[in-house]
Amino acid sequence: xxxRLLLRVVSWSVMAYLILPLLVIVGSSFxxxxxxxxxxxxxxxxxxxxxxxxxxxxxxFGTSTLLALVATAAALLLGVPAALAIARCEFxxxxxxxxxxxxxLVLPHVVLGAALLQYCAALGLMRSFTALLVGxxxxxxxxxxxxxxxxxxxxQRALEEAxxxxxxxxxxxxxxxxxxxxxxxxxxxxxxAFISSWINVELSIFxxxxxxxxxxxxxxxxxxxxxDPVIAAVSSITIGVAALAIIILDLTVGLHLLSxxx
Amino acid sequence: MSAAMNRALPLLAAPVAFFIxxxxxxxxxxxxxxxMAGGVxxxxxxxxxxxxxYHWDVLAATFRIxxxxxxxxxxxxxxxxYYLVRxxxxxxxxxxxxxLLVLPLFTSNIVRSFGWMVLLGRxxxxxxxxxxxxxxxxxxRFLGTELGIVIxxxxxxxxxxxxxxxxxxxxVDPALEDASSDLGATPFDTxxxxxxxxxxxxxxxxxxxxxxxxxSAYVTPALLSGGKITVFPMLIFQQYSTVFDVNYGGALxxxxxVMTLVLVGLAGWIGNAGATGRKAQ
Amino acid sequence: MPAMPMPATAKPDALLSIRSVxxxxxxxxxxxxxxxxxxxxxFVALLGPSGCGKTxxxxxxxxxxxxxxxxxxxxxxxVTRLPPHRRPLNTVFQHYALFPHLSILxxxxxxxxxxxxxxxxxxxxxxxxxxxxxxxxxxxxxPRELSGGQQQRVALARAFVNRPKLLLLDEPLSALDLKLxxxxxxxxKHLQEKLGxxxxxxxxxxxxxxxxxxxxxxMNRGVIEQVGDGRAIYTRxxxxxxxxxxxxxxxxxxxxxxxxxxxxxxxxxxxPHLGADTRQRYTAVLRPExxxxxxxxxxxxxxxxxxxxxxxxxxxxxxxxxxxxxxxLLASRRLGMAGEGLNPGAPVFVGFHPGxxxxxxxxxxxxxxx
Numbered sequence: 001x002x003x004r005l006l007l008r009v010v011s012w013s014v015m016a017y018l019i020l021p022l023l024v025i026v027g028s029s030f031x032x033x034x035x036x037x038x039x040x041x042x043x044x045x046x047x048x049x050x051x052x053x054x055x056x057x058x059x060x061f062g063t064s065t066l067l068a069l070v071a072t073a074a075a076l077l078l079g080v081p082a083a084l085a086i087a088r089c090e091f092x093x094x095x096x097x098x099x100x101x102x103x104x105l106v107l108p109h110v111v112l113g114a115a116l117l118q119y120c121a122a123l124g125l126m127r128s129f130t131a132l133l134v135g136x137x138x139x140x141x142x143x144x145x146x147x148x149x150x151x152x153x154x155x156q157r158a159l160e161e162a163x164x165x166x167x168x169x170x171x172x173x174x175x176x177x178x179x180x181x182x183x184x185x186x187x188x189x190x191x192x193a194f195i196s197s198w199i200n201v202e203l204s205i206f207x208x209x210x211x212x213x214x215x216x217x218x219x220x221x222x223x224x225x226x227x228d229p230v231i232a233a234v235s236s237i238t239i240g241v242a243a244l245a246i247i248i249l250d251l252t253v254g255l256h257l258l259s260x261x262x
Numbered sequence: 263m264s265a266a267m268n269r270a271l272p273l274l275a276a277p278v279a280f281f282i283x284x285x286x287x288x289x290x291x292x293x294x295x296x297x298m299a300g301g302v303x304x305x306x307x308x309x310x311x312x313x314x315x316y317h318w319d320v321l322a323a324t325f326r327i328x329x330x331x332x333x334x335x336x337x338x339x340x341x342x343x344y345y346l347v348r349x350x351x352x353x354x355x356x357x358x359x360x361x362l363l364v365l366p367l368f369t370s371n372i373v374r375s376f377g378w379m380v381l382l383g384r385x386x387x388x389x390x391x392x393x394x395x396x397x398x399x400x401x402x403r404f405l406g407t408e409l410g411i412v413i414x415x416x417x418x419x420x421x422x423x424x425x426x427x428x429x430x431x432x433x434v435d436p437a438l439e440d441a442s443s444d445l446g447a448t449p450f451d452t453x454x455x456x457x458x459x460x461x462x463x464x465x466x467x468x469x470x471x472x473x474x475x476x477x478s479a480y481v482t483p484a485l486l487s488g489g490k491i492t493v494f495p496m497l498i499f500q501q502y503s504t505v506f507d508v509n510y511g512g513a514l515x516x517x518x519x520v521m522t523l524v525l526v527g528l529a530g531w532i533g534n535a536g537a538t539g540r541k542a543q
Numbered sequence: 544m545p546a547m548p549m550p551a552t553a554k555p556d557a558l559l560s561i562r563s564v565x566x567x568x569x570x571x572x573x574x575x576x577x578x579x580x581x582x583x584x585x586f587v588a589l590l591g592p593s594g595c596g597k598t599x600x601x602x603x604x605x606x607x608x609x610x611x612x613x614x615x616x617x618x619x620x621x622v623t624r625l626p627p628h629r630r631p632l633n634t635v636f637q638h639y640a641l642f643p644h645l646s647i648l649x650x651x652x653x654x655x656x657x658x659x660x661x662x663x664x665x666x667x668x669x670x671x672x673x674x675x676x677x678x679x680x681x682x683x684x685x686p687r688e689l690s691g692g693q694q695q696r697v698a699l700a701r702a703f704v705n706r707p708k709l710l711l712l713d714e715p716l717s718a719l720d721l722k723l724x725x726x727x728x729x730x731x732k733h734l735q736e737k738l739g740x741x742x743x744x745x746x747x748x749x750x751x752x753x754x755x756x757x758x759x760x761x762m763n764r765g766v767i768e769q770v771g772d773g774r775a776i777y778t779r780x781x782x783x784x785x786x787x788x789x790x791x792x793x794x795x796x797x798x799x800x801x802x803x804x805x806x807x808x809x810x811x812x813x814x815p816h817l818g819a820d821t822r823q824r825y826t827a828v829l830r831p832e833x834x835x836x837x838x839x840x841x842x843x844x845x846x847x848x849x850x851x852x853x854x855x856x857x858x859x860x861x862x863x864x865x866x867x868x869x870x871x872l873l874a875s876r877r878l879g880m881a882g883e884g885l886n887p888g889a890p891v892f893v894g895f896h897p898g899x900x901x902x903x904x905x906x907x908x909x910x911x912x913x
Contacts, residue, residue, distance in 0.1 A: 003450075004349070011345035014338045015359065018366055018420065021377025024387065028380065036380050038387060078280055081273035089270035097274075100281060106526045108478030110495040111292070111515040112285075114502040118295065118512075119288035134284040141277075199370035201481045202495075206502060216370040223376050223485060235373040242368035246361055255360050437640035440607050443627040444634045445654035445705065452628075455653070459644045 022239055029232035036227055047233040057218070057234060064214040067129070068197040071136035075193050076186065078137070079144030084178075086145075087152035102146070104139045109202035112139065117206040131207040132214075139203060140193035147189030151182040184253040191249045195242065296512030307513035317497070324493040327408055327483070328476035331415040335472045338416070339423035340465065346424070347431040363421045371418055371481040378414045379405065379485060406488035414486045415476050422475070423468035430464020431457070474525045478518060494518055557616075558583045558708055558741050559604065564613030566599055566765075573599045574610070575765045583708070586735055586742045588756035590749060592788065596765040597745045601711050604743065605634050618708060628657070632709040638718060639698040641686035647673065647697050648682040654705040672700040675734070692723045699731075703738055710735075712744045716751065728755055749789050753777075761785050777830075779901055786828040786903065793834065793873050797825035797902060805902055809868050809893075810846040816902055823904045833899035834875035836864060836885070837892035845894035852889045866893050 024038045032042025051057050085091075086098055104112065112135065120131035159181065163173040179186075201216045208217045215238060223231060249255060299306040311317055350356045366374055381387050382404035389401040404410035434457060442452040480495040487493075498518065501511030559581040566574040574596045581587050589597040602608040604615060606627035615623045622630050633654070641650050651669035656662065673679045676696035686694055695715060702710055715731075716724045732755050735742050746752050752759050753773040761768045761776060761784075769781040780786035783794060797805040797814070804815040805825045814827070841847060850868035864885055866873045873893055885891065 007341050007345050007349065010338070010341045011349075014342045014420070015362065017338075017417065019362055020387075021374055021381060021417065022366065022369065024380055025373065025377045038380065078277040082277040085270040085273035089267070089273075091267050091270050097278070100286070101277070104285070106474060106522065108495065108518055108522055110478060110480050110498050111519050112288075114498055114511060114515055115288035115292040116284070117502055118508050119284075119291050122291070134280075138281065138285045141281075195368045199368070199373075201370060201372050205499075216372050219370070219376070220372045220481060220485075223372065223379065227376070227379060231376065235376060238373055239365075239369055242365055245368055246364055250357075250361065255357070255364065435638075435640065437636050437638065438642060440605075440627070441634070441636055441640035441642070441701075442653070442657075444605060444607075444632075445701065446628050446657035447653075448628055448657075449626075451657060456642060 025232050026236045026239060029229055029236040031229055031232075034228070036229055036232060047229040050230050051233045051237075054230075057215075059211075060213050060215045060218040061237075063129075063212060064198055064216070067132055067136060067214060068194045071133055071140055071197045072190050072194045074133070074137045075141045075144050076190060079141045079189070080148060080182075080186070082141075083145050083148040083152060087149055088157065098145075102142045105142045109139065109200070113203040113206035116203075120207065127207050127209045127212070129212065132204060135203050135207065136197045136200065139200070140196050143192040143196060144186075144189040147185040147192065148182055149185075151185040156181050188249060188253045191245050195245050198241065199238070292508075292512045292515055294512075295508045296516050298509055307510050308517075310510060311513045311517055320492050320494055320497060323408065323491060324477055324495075327411050327415065327493065328473050330408075330412045331419060331476040332469055332473045334412065334416045335420050335423045336465065336469055339420050339468070340427055343424045343427035343431060347428050363424055366418070367421050371479075372485070374418055375414050375482045375485040378410075378417065382410055382413065382486070405486060406490035408491060410486045411483050411491065411493075414482045415479060418479075418482055419472045419475055422471050423465075426464050426468030426471065427461060430461040433464075434460045470525055470528060474522055477525070478522055556582065558585075558618060559743070560616040561600075561604070562614045562616075564600070564603060564610040564615065566596075566603060566608065566610050573765050574603070577613070577765070577767055579760060579767065579770070581709070581741055581743060584739050584741055586732070586755060586757045587744065588752035588759045589743065589745045589762060590747070590752040590759050590788075591762035592747060594764075595762040597747075597762050598713060599765075600762070601634075601713055601743065601745050604709075605632065605711055606630050631707055632711060633702040633705055633707045635698050635702045635710065635712040635715045637713045637715065639686075639694045639715075641694055641697055641701070643686055645685075646682065647678065647684055647686065647689070650686065650697060651701045651704050654701060658705065668704055669700075672704040673697070675737075676700045691719055692727065695719065695727060699734070703734075703740060707740060709741045709743065712742060714745050714747070717746075717748075724751075731755065761788065763788070780828055780903065782905060783826050783903060786826070786901075791831050791874065791876075793829040793831060795827040795829060795871060795873075797827050799823060799825055807846070807900070809871055809873060810848040810895075812846040812897065814897060814900060814902060816904075820904075823906060826903045826905070828901040828903060829873075829895055829899060831863065831874040831876035833895050834866075834873055835894045836866070836875055836877070837894050840892050842894045844896060846897055846900075847892055847894040849890065849892055852885050852887050852891055854887060855885050864891075866891055868893060 027040050028036045028038040029040075029047055030043050030045070031037045031040035032044045032046075033040075082101060086094060116131060116135045117126065120126050120128070120134075125131045156178070159177050160173050163177040164170075168176065199216055200214070201220050204214050204217050205220065208214060213221075215234065219231060219234060246255070296307050297303055297305070346356055346359050350359070383389070384401045384403070386404075388404065389398070392398040393401060404413065438456055438460070439452050442456045443449070447455065478495055479493070480499060483491065483493045484496060484499075494514070495518065498511060498514045501507050501514060505511070557580040559579075561577060561579045564574055564577045565572075577596070577600060579587075579600075589600060591597045599608060603610050606622070606625060606629075610623065613623070614621055617631055641647075642653065645653065648666060648669050651672050652662075652665040655665035655668050660668070670679060670682065673682055676699055678693060678696050678700065681689060681693060681697075686697065689697065695718075698715070712731075716727050719727060728751060731742075744752075744756060757772065758770060759773055759776055760770050763784045769776055769785045771779075776785060776789055780789060780792075786792045786794060796808050798808075799816075799821045800806050800813065801821075804813050805827070806813050807827055816825070835842075835845070837845075837847060840849065848868050850866040850873065852864060853867045853872060854865040856863045856865075860878070862877050862879070864875045864877070866875060875893065
């Protein structure tokens with residue numbers, strides 16, 4: 001009984017610990033004071049107005065969003081065929097290839113960022129959108145593979161064979177049978193990929209400039225010098241995007257974490 | 263085999279070419295730079311890294327912070343995972359909690375660390391509370407201490423361990439726990455002899471993941487150190503962004519990479535060794 | 544409701560005594576006023592279709608579920624609110640639930656260890672138990688290295704090593720293929736006799752229940768429909784449900800004609816039935832093997848009627864001929880190739896002995912059905 005109570009207290013404390021910082025940020029973005037105050041004193045949307053009036057924030061939001069969208073699209077276009085080949089074909093070095101494609105998940109992003117900075121500099125792409133983009137594609141592709149691969153099961157294979165047997169050409173089979181079957185894996189993979197790109201600092205920081213920067217990098221550079229409610233407003237927007245992504249994920253494919261049926 | 267290869271090749275050509283061009287080759291460039299000094303092959307950069315006491319101090323601090331973070335994550339994450347999977351009966355409550363767990367994961371490290379900069383400040387909520395309750399006489403310094411960094415990192419990495427342990431717990435067949443208590447084990451004995459060993463692979467992979475991410479974290483330590491504490495990834499960043507010494511920076515990168523890969527290898531080994539414990543059907 | 548002769552108080556010598564147990568899951572009524580006694584050394588089968596409450600009842604006995612009301616006593620002691628680990632019984636789980644992280648020997652020694660038996664002695668006992676099921680050679684292996692049948696035996700050894708007075712078995716043979724299942728049925732029966740432990744065995748397979756159990760408890764919709772040995776349940780089913788669930792049955796409606804008896808729809812024979820009441824619904828149960836096919840319209844001692852062949856199914860060893868008599872279908876099972884010359888549509892006479900007709904009376908509102 002005491003163990004149970006203790007477990008409950010610890011668990012809810014930890015949940016509070018997980019939520020508190022986000023609450024503080026969102027709360028203090030509405031403060032009427034010129035410094036960060038939590039609980040907020042007064043209530044104003046002025047800081048959001050200030051943010052919208054600053055074209056550099058809007059530009060950074062634009063860059064972040066464009067980068068995440070293009071990188072996600074590219075990761076899907078590269079990742080889905082790779083997943084199909086890995087799930088459907090036997091070839092030498094398959095395990096190695098899969099480890100290679102998944103390794104950006106565990107590789108320190110600082111190391112990869114540094115490598116891409118040096119490499120892209122040699123190619124004359126230093127600190128360009130392209131340099132950012134290729135790095136992001138590399139680090140988010142594992143999310144696509146990880147979501148799609150488990151759905152390419154032998155049962156799924158039987159459906160494809162049935163389709164071919166009924167006279168469908170390979171491309172028809174892919175679009176009419178395979179794609180609808182792996183839809184939920186694609187959706188969750190794409191959302192994880194998008195978010196991972198959208199929130200990245202450690203990789204992006206090497207290849208951004210003062211003019212071309214992403215929101216997290218801009219925040220990082222800003223926060224090191226000043227903390228003001230504008231930062232809280234910008235951060236709140238990113239939290240909002242995260243919450244939106246989770247809700248979309250939960251409503252479309254469902255968050256089957258911590259439950260038995262997966 | 264050749265038929266399979268013929269089918270696989272068109273699918274693999276683009277992704278493999280991309281990964282070679284923008285992942286493998288850049289990494290090879292870093293490795294080869296790290297082995298060059300003054301235009302000739304040399305191990306001098308590694309000597310510079312490994313023979314300098316300062317680097318060992320930074321490494322020690324990095325590992326100390328990562329170690330403390332990992333222990334704290336395990337101690338806080340395990341009970342929460344157990345609570346969410348085994349105690350919470352309401353599916354709606356569990357779902358809400360899972361969303362609240364994933365929300366921080368979907369938020370940038372920078373935003374989350376920034377929240378702690380506010381909370382841990384001299385006049386932040388944490389100090390106010392500690393002084394208000396009477397635990398402290400006067401505000402304590404968190405920012406710029408290893409404790410502050412640990413608090414921030416634990417916060418950022420905790421969801422990983424909760425999800426790893428929670429998913430392992432959810433995969434344990436409840437019939438095994440029933441069988442244990444049927445054979446006369448008390449609830450604590452059942453936890454000790456059945457539940458815990460069966461979730462151990464999940465816990466271990468969570469632990470290794472957290473440790474790996476903590477060792478290679480840059481943003482959180484950079485923000486919460488207040489410039490007073492240096493961790494290893496900061497050294498790499500300095501070399502590439504300000505000094506631009508790709509040879510020395512490469513050696514630093516490789517040092518961090520090798521350490522990380524050793525940990526990941528360990529994780530894989532533990533994962534394989536403990537592949538038992540799934541549903542016994 | 545079928546008549547349920549059940550003493551209101553526990554028999555003094557009953558090992559397991561269940562009284563008026565009720566269990567709901569939300570709005571679903573899983574067990575309704577269930578009472579049952581099991582004697583020492585008895586082999587009882589809980590038989591019924593899926594969802595009938597048999598597993599729920601078993602889990603209430605084991606302690607994994609707590610009944611909403613009612614009591615469960617084991618050896619006279621009220622265990623209704625006792626957690627599973629403090630109940631003097633053991634369970635063989637449906638999918639065995641062997642601990643995947645422990646060796647076979649450690650799996651079997653698990654129970655004795657939890658009861659404070661020193662490790663050496665616990666292992667010794669485990670070895671003996673494994674010997675009894677013929678698996679002492681597999682002691683060092685892990686569960687997943689064993690076949691389904693071997694895992695089954697380990698689960699059995701692990702359950703009886705504690706020497707419980709009562710062993711609960713939750714469809715223990717359902718995961719095995721047919722041949723192995725038949726063999727295990729015999730082995731299980733022998734083991735039960737050798738150990739002298741009372742078995743409560745959950746199954747949905749009537750043949751399994753018939754061949755193994757001393758007594759069969761037929762359950763449906765959370766209610767015990769009938770308790771009795773296999774023969775009694777087959778020849779004198781207490782309800783339409785039991786008649787239909789156990790074996791094959793021709794169920795023919797009957798009409799009450801007061802003290803005269805019950806009038807059968809086929810053969811329009813009047814069967815004696817004391818106090819036949821028009822408020823009751825009467826059903827005549829007639830097993831297919833008791834329905835004869837005749838060439839003549841009359842046969843001495845038999846109730847006869849005329850019909851037309853509807854269908855002939857020849858399975859080699861036996862033939863089932865379905866005959867349409869008026870609006871009713873009557874199946875007749877004959878040994879050998881009895882279907883020759885009987886083509887669908889051909890006129891035929893059916894006959895049966897009145898002594899083979901079993902009459903069930905149920906309230907007309909009874910909603911029990913297949």
